[in-house]
Amino acid sequence: MPQNKQIHLDNRPQGEAAVANFKLVQAQTPELSDGQVLVRHHFLSLDPYMRGRMNDAKSYAVPQPLGQVMGGGTVGEVVETKNPKFAAGDKVVGMGGWQEYSVVDGSQVGMLRKVDTAHIPLSAYLGSVGMPGVTAWYGLMKICEPKAGETVVVSAASGAVGSVVGQLAKARGARAVGIAGGPDKCAYVVNELGFDACIDYKAHGDAKSLYAALKDATPDGVDCLFENVGGIGLDAVLSRMNAFGRIALCGMIAGYNGLPVPISQPQLLLQSRLKLQGFIVSEHMEHWPAALTELGTLVATGKLKFRESVAQGIESAPEAFIGLLKGKNFGKQLVKLV
Amino acid sequence: MPQNKQIHLDNRPQGEAAVANFKLVQAQTPELSDGQVLVRHHFLSLDPYMRGRMNDAKSYAVPQPLGQVMGGGTVGEVVETKNPKFAAGDKVVGMGGWQEYSVVDGSQVGMLRKVDTAHIPLSAYLGSVGMPGVTAWYGLMKICEPKAGETVVVSAASGAVGSVVGQLAKARGARAVGIAGGPDKCAYVVNELGFDACIDYKAHGDAKSLYAALKDATPDGVDCLFENVGGIGLDAVLSRMNAFGRIALCGMIAGYNGLPVPISQPQLLLQSRLKLQGFIVSEHMEHWPAALTELGTLVATGKLKFRESVAQGIESAPEAFIGLLKGKNFGKQLVKLV
Numbered sequence: 001m002p003q004n005k006q007i008h009l010d011n012r013p014q015g016e017a018a019v020a021n022f023k024l025v026q027a028q029t030p031e032l033s034d035g036q037v038l039v040r041h042h043f044l045s046l047d048p049y050m051r052g053r054m055n056d057a058k059s060y061a062v063p064q065p066l067g068q069v070m071g072g073g074t075v076g077e078v079v080e081t082k083n084p085k086f087a088a089g090d091k092v093v094g095m096g097g098w099q100e101y102s103v104v105d106g107s108q109v110g111m112l113r114k115v116d117t118a119h120i121p122l123s124a125y126l127g128s129v130g131m132p133g134v135t136a137w138y139g140l141m142k143i144c145e146p147k148a149g150e151t152v153v154v155s156a157a158s159g160a161v162g163s164v165v166g167q168l169a170k171a172r173g174a175r176a177v178g179i180a181g182g183p184d185k186c187a188y189v190v191n192e193l194g195f196d197a198c199i200d201y202k203a204h205g206d207a208k209s210l211y212a213a214l215k216d217a218t219p220d221g222v223d224c225l226f227e228n229v230g231g232i233g234l235d236a237v238l239s240r241m242n243a244f245g246r247i248a249l250c251g252m253i254a255g256y257n258g259l260p261v262p263i264s265q266p267q268l269l270l271q272s273r274l275k276l277q278g279f280i281v282s283e284h285m286e287h288w289p290a291a292l293t294e295l296g297t298l299v300a301t302g303k304l305k306f307r308e309s310v311a312q313g314i315e316s317a318p319e320a321f322i323g324l325l326k327g328k329n330f331g332k333q334l335v336k337l338v
Numbered sequence: 339m340p341q342n343k344q345i346h347l348d349n350r351p352q353g354e355a356a357v358a359n360f361k362l363v364q365a366q367t368p369e370l371s372d373g374q375v376l377v378r379h380h381f382l383s384l385d386p387y388m389r390g391r392m393n394d395a396k397s398y399a400v401p402q403p404l405g406q407v408m409g410g411g412t413v414g415e416v417v418e419t420k421n422p423k424f425a426a427g428d429k430v431v432g433m434g435g436w437q438e439y440s441v442v443d444g445s446q447v448g449m450l451r452k453v454d455t456a457h458i459p460l461s462a463y464l465g466s467v468g469m470p471g472v473t474a475w476y477g478l479m480k481i482c483e484p485k486a487g488e489t490v491v492v493s494a495a496s497g498a499v500g501s502v503v504g505q506l507a508k509a510r511g512a513r514a515v516g517i518a519g520g521p522d523k524c525a526y527v528v529n530e531l532g533f534d535a536c537i538d539y540k541a542h543g544d545a546k547s548l549y550a551a552l553k554d555a556t557p558d559g560v561d562c563l564f565e566n567v568g569g570i571g572l573d574a575v576l577s578r579m580n581a582f583g584r585i586a587l588c589g590m591i592a593g594y595n596g597l598p599v600p601i602s603q604p605q606l607l608l609q610s611r612l613k614l615q616g617f618i619v620s621e622h623m624e625h626w627p628a629a630l631t632e633l634g635t636l637v638a639t640g641k642l643k644f645r646e647s648v649a650q651g652i653e654s655a656p657e658a659f660i661g662l663l664k665g666k667n668f669g670k671q672l673v674k675l676v
Contacts, residue, residue, distance in 0.1 A: 052609075230604060249496040262600035266568060267590040270616035271390075278608035 001029040001038075005314045006069045007098035013054055017325060021054065022070070022318040029101045029232035037106040038080040039155035041096050044314070044335040045073035045126035046230075046321045047160075048251055049280075061208055070317075073131060075115070075122045076337075083107060091117045098317050100337050119300035127160045127332035128306045129295045135281040136164035137291035139248030142284070143277045148173030151218050153237050156228035157198060158185040158307070159251060160332035164295070165226045166195045167304055170316040174224070177217045179233050181327045190332075193305055207264075210236040226250060231261040238268045247276040271291070307331030339367040339376075340484045343652045345436035351392055355663060357461070359392065360408070360656040367439045375444040376418035379434050382652070382673040383411035383464035384427055384659045385498075386566075386589055387618075408436035408655075411469060413460045414675075422447060429455045431463040436655050438675050457638035465643045465670035467500045467633045473619040474502035474564070475629035477586030480622070481615045486511030489556050493573050494566035495522040495644070496538060498670035499588060502633070503564045504533045505642055510543035512562070513554045516570050519665045526668070539571055545602075548574040564588060569599040576606045585614040645669030 003026065008022035011130050025219035032038060050072065053064040064070060074096030077084045083106035086092070094112040096102035104112045127133060146152050154170040156162040157178025165187065167174035178189040178198040197217040204210040214222075214236050221242040227234055230252035241247075252260075263269075269276060300302035309329040311320035316334045324333045341364065348361035370376055373486050388410065391402040402408060412434030418425050421444035424430070432450040434440035442450045453463050465471060484490050490507040494500040495516025504514040504527065516527040516536040524536035535555035542548040550668075552560075559580040567570055568590035579585075590598075607614060638640035647667040649658035655673045662671045 055391045234604070249608050252608050260603045260605050263600045263604045264600045266572070266601045267598050269614060270590050271585050273616045273618060273621070275616075276607060276611075276612075276614045278611045283611070298490060334380075 001031060002040075002101060002264050003027075004029045004099055004101045006100075007071055007314060007317050008068060009054060009064045009066055011066065014057055017051055017054055019318045019322055023328065024315060025069075030103060032080060032082045032103065033107055035107045036081075037083050037086045037092075037104050037112060038074045039074070039092055039094065039096060039102050039104055039112070041074040041100055041102065041124055041337045042075040042160070043075050043123045043310075044096075044098055044317060044337060045130070046317065046324050046333040047072070047132070048324065050321065051325055059292075072097050073075065073126050074102065075125050076102075086114070090114050091122055093130065098314065098335075100314055120296055122334075123308060123310075123334055124299055124306065126334060127308065128164055128304055129292060129299050131281060132160035132332065133164050133295040134288055134291040135250060136161045136168060137295060138284055138287055139226050139250050139279060140165050140168050140224070142287065143248035143275075143279065144226060144246045145327055146172055146174040146224050149175075150223035151175040151177060151220055152224040152226065153177045153179065153214075153222050153240075154226040155179040155219065155233050156251070156327075157189045157195065158193075158331060159228065159329070160306070162226070162228055162238075163189070163193055163306055163331065167193055167298075169224075169304075170194055170196075171298075175218075176222075177222075179237075180231075185239075185296070185330060188307065192307075197218060202218075207232045207235050211239055214240055217270065221245075222228075224248070227252075230238060234261075235264050238263070238265060241268065241272045241274055243272050245272055245274045247274060249276055249278040261293050309333045311335045313337070318337045340370060340439060341365075342367045342437055345604055345652060345655050346391060346406060346437075347402045347404055347408055349404065350394055354367060355389055355392055355660060357656045357660055362653055363407075365437075365548070368441060368599075369419045369443065370418055373421050373443055373445045374419075375416055375424045375430075375442050375450060377412070377414045377430055377432065377434060377440050377442055377450070378417045379412040379414040379438055379440065379581075379675045381387065381413050381461045382434075382436055382655060382675060383468070384655065384662050384667075384671040384673065385410070385470070386662065388490055388659065389663055392669055407468045407500050409433060410435050411464050412440065413463050413579050414440075419444070424450070424452070428452050431468065436652065438652055438674075443502075452623075454637055458634055459673055461646060461648075461670075462637055465646065466502055466642055467617060467630060467637050469504050470498035470670065471633040472629040473588060474499045475527035475633060476505060476619050476622055476625055477564050477617060478503050478562070480625065481612050481613075481617065482564060482584045484512040484562050487513075488561035489513040489515060489558055490564065490631040491515045491517065491552075491556065491560050491578075492564040492566065493517040493571050494589070494665075495527045495533065495580055496531075496669060497566065497667070498644070500564070500566055501531055501644055501669065502642065505531055507562075508532055508534075509636075513556075513558075515560075517553075517567075517575075523668060526645065530645075544581045545573050549577055559583075562586070565590075572599075573602050576601070576603060576612075577626045579606065579612055581610050583610060583612045585612060587614055587616040595670075647671045649673045651675070 189198040228251040390587040416428040492503040527536040
């Protein structure tokens with residue numbers, strides 16, 4: 001059986017997460033038992049939710065145990081099998097974690113799913129046709145429910161989730177406005193993804209300046225906010241929300257590092273009769289089939305565009321992950337393992 | 339035609355509202371035209387939403403114009419009529435404003451409604467069987483939707499809205515926990531209204547102390563928060579919310595005086611996948627008939643208890659209103675005008 005390099009969580013962050021919280025471990029893949037499958041990972045997905053799991057505190061996810069392989073989504077290829085449902089060469093998506101190989105019980109429902117790579121690139125199953133894509137779909141369709149002509153704002157707009165939110169909103173006839181960090185990301189969001197406007201939050205030092213830019217970009221106010229970040233961006237958009245606006249609360253990167261950023265004007269939630277709903281997509285599995293069908297079709301036909309930041313080798317995962325938390329990635333952050 | 343003492347809004351508050359923002363005006367009731375009705379007001383309702391209307395800023399309510407009679411709900415008796423639908427002696431509820439008499443176009447739908455006083459006291463149509471009662475009903479039934487065994491927390495629990503929230507929650511098998519200001523109000527909430535517990539926020543100087551008391555009172559966490567106040571109470575309850583909890587955002591008294599109180603840990607909205615919804619009951623008229631039917635039956639049969647603070651005479655309205663904003667009232671704040 002092959003050698004298997006793994007990344008373990010070695011210690012929990014005090015404040016900001018750091019590369020030193022992780023440890024590279026050399027392991028051996030075990031012999032397969034009946035029903036098991038050995039998967040060689042081609043790509044590992046890095047996602048902001050992983051930061052929450054590094055803490056021991058109450059959060060929506062169970063804490064990542066110390067001294068064990070970091071959890072995470074993976075795509076790969078079956079290289080050995082003792083399960084009749086899987087053949088060597090099958091392309092599969094699963095939760096293999098931060099390692100080169102995983103041994104999976106192929107009979108457990110939902111642990112491993114075969115995917116078509118004739119029309120959709122394998123890596124997309126970790127992005128637009130995977131958890132981030134379904135996250136975008138669920139928050140937009142089930143919480144925001146934008147109508148044609150309404151305005152949808154999404155933060156982290158060039159990222160794995162945000163890029164899908166804006167493109168789905170456009171497809172439904174809404175105005176899509178992104179918030180992203182830096183002129184390159186904003187240019188991409190408008191020119192490549194087809195958003196109507198994008199605000200570079202790094203060009204605005206305070207909430208007032210950000211608000212002014214947002215006002216220009218949302219002349220008819222904001223009907224839906226898909227919030228991936230929190231902080232002053234959320235504050236600024238709240239002031240632009242129209243009556244009966246909806247907020248899909250998907251991420252709070254700004255708060256993950258132990259410093260929550262307050263909502264400074266909560267009375268706006270009342271004055272504008274807003275609905276705000278926090279969600280995590282893994283609790284809404286009943287919507288995944290419909291979402292993946294639409295997302296898969298859009299990617300296969302070239303109508304849903306995406307971009308990837310790819311780090312090379314499992315050793316690079318910790319640094320790539322810390323970069324993701326700081327917005328250094330551009331599009332979906334992956335680690336290539338083959 | 340009789341003399342008619344009125345209270346006008348004379349100038350807008352800078353910061354806290356004050357008695358000096360109002361002016362007493364002596365007017366004459368005009369002769370009736372065809373279709374009109376002259377109503378002598380028995381009670382005027384004082385409500386927190388009026389503070390928002392005193393500002394010129396964007397809020398959910400249209401600003402109260404300067405130099406005109408303050409708007410407000412009233413109950414009274416028809417004393418003269420040129421409308422065949424109304425007879426002298428009819429008891430009616432309407433929006434007569436801060437004055438002793440009003441002239442109403444009786445043919446306009448919704449301007450004036452005849453009410454039964456054989457089983458329900460006239461003043462209750464401004465409280466438990468009126469706008470505050472329906473507010474409680476709508477937020478609890480349509481946003482919180484508490485199940486038997488769940489825990490409902492309501493702030494301003496002894497007030498016109500909060501007292502109904504807790505009693506309706508109990509009737510549905512939920513645990514009802516109030517937050518109120520002072521030991522007398524808390525004793526009333528538990529002993530008279532039948533709440534399971536009540537927290538005197540005045541006995542707690544900071545969010546931490548309030549949180550500890552709340553933890554004792556909500557051993558199974560909080561599934562529904564009916565928020566009438568905002569501020570540190572909201573912060574403390576947020577930390578106790580169970581996954582998939584609901585927050586009906588009804589009032590933000592703490593913020594009305596020009597100083598918004600931030601939500602300090604908005605990441606809890608995501609971590610606990612909460613739904614928060616701001617609402618004002620006048621935008622949900624389709625639910626009023628069902629709500630008033632239930633509330634009227636409960637009051638008529640003695641199953642829904644309430645308490646009133648009654649100021650005497652229209653001259654006392656400004657001071658009573660400022661007192662209401664400071665929580666000096668105990669139960670529904672009324673002004674008796676006869």
